[in-house]
Amino acid sequence: MFVREMSHYECFSVVCASRIGRLACCRNDEPYAVPIYYSIAGNCLYSFSMLGKKIEWMRVNPKVCVLVEDVVSSREWRSVVINGIFQELSAEGHWRREYIHAWSLLEKHANWWEPGGLKPASPEISTVYQHLFYSIVISAMTGRDACDQDR
Amino acid sequence: MFVREMSHYECFSVVCASRIGRLACCRNDEPYAVPIYYSIAGNCLYSFSMLGKKIEWMRVNPKVCVLVEDVVSSREWRSVVINGIFQELSAEGHWRREYIHAWSLLEKHANWWEPGGLKPASPEISTVYQHLFYSIVISAMTGRDACDQDR
Numbered sequence: 001m002f003v004r005e006m007s008h009y010e011c012f013s014v015v016c017a018s019r020i021g022r023l024a025c026c027r028n029d030e031p032y033a034v035p036i037y038y039s040i041a042g043n044c045l046y047s048f049s050m051l052g053k054k055i056e057w058m059r060v061n062p063k064v065c066v067l068v069e070d071v072v073s074s075r076e077w078r079s080v081v082i083n084g085i086f087q088e089l090s091a092e093g094h095w096r097r098e099y100i101h102a103w104s105l106l107e108k109h110a111n112w113w114e115p116g117g118l119k120p121a122s123p124e125i126s127t128v129y130q131h132l133f134y135s136i137v138i139s140a141m142t143g144r145d146a147c148d149q150d151r
Numbered sequence: 152m153f154v155r156e157m158s159h160y161e162c163f164s165v166v167c168a169s170r171i172g173r174l175a176c177c178r179n180d181e182p183y184a185v186p187i188y189y190s191i192a193g194n195c196l197y198s199f200s201m202l203g204k205k206i207e208w209m210r211v212n213p214k215v216c217v218l219v220e221d222v223v224s225s226r227e228w229r230s231v232v233i234n235g236i237f238q239e240l241s242a243e244g245h246w247r248r249e250y251i252h253a254w255s256l257l258e259k260h261a262n263w264w265e266p267g268g269l270k271p272a273s274p275e276i277s278t279v280y281q282h283l284f285y286s287i288v289i290s291a292m293t294g295r296d297a298c299d300q301d302r
Contacts, residue, residue, distance in 0.1 A: 022218055
């Protein structure tokens with residue numbers, strides 16, 4: 001098996017082709033990782049979440065890492081690591097334009113608000129639960145490509 | 152879609168049934184996430200890696216988070232979050248027994264040393280590259296189960 005570093009363009013292609021990433025954040029030197037749905041546009045990932053642990057932690061420390069993979073088999077896969085900064089998008093004021101942009105990108109997909117939009121025991125999304133849009137501004141992106149033949 | 156918290160036993164079953172996790176670690180309040188192969192036995196995950204960023208970081212801060220998923224579809228999935236402590240296993244001295252245990256667990260699988268055992272541009276694993284076994288001692292495990300019908 002050969003493993004090689006991917007170019008920025010190749011990494012971008014992998015991230016564009018997927019909708020699921022694994023987001024890692026940390027607080028007080030303790031890491032936390034969860035799956036997220038996202039859309040990518042320009043230099044940002046856009047996502048949606050209920051209020052909860054990851055939002056609380058990212059509000060305190062906005063540095064995040066997002067892992068995106070394209071796995072064909074155990075010997076053919078591509079893996080991209082994104083470093084970025086969490087930015088909460090408010091429906092009002094300075095971030096309103098970005099908020100609407102996030103909504104427009106995410107609503108193109110059925111069930112775009114799952115799994116971020118649900119909490120245990122909530123049968124369906126509801127205004128009872130507080131939810132929010134956020135972006136991750138990409139500061140670095142690196143990736144590896146593994147396959148049986150040297151490309 | 153219904154989402155519910157899983158019991159410890161259910162989480163354990165999901166982790167036992169998989170071999171791939173996403174490991175998050177952090178240093179200086181910066182998170183880092185990568186895919187890993189693992190085997191589970193007792194209260195530990197066992198894995199293998201070349202020396203590199205994640206090992207350097209976990210040596211400084213051994214707190215880690217491992218995400219394990221069982222995704223059937225976008226509306227049927229299980230997701231487990233493990234909190235644990237990294238422990239490097241030496242082939243000699245105090246950790247020798249654990250080191251051999253890790254090896255015996257991991258060698259049961261073909262290609263068990265991929266992707267942790269390869270670096271870009273290394274055609275195959277080699278003694279030229281320093282590699283090591285490590286365990287993650289599980290301190291907490293929580294999970295969510297999503298499906299279209301309330302279970």
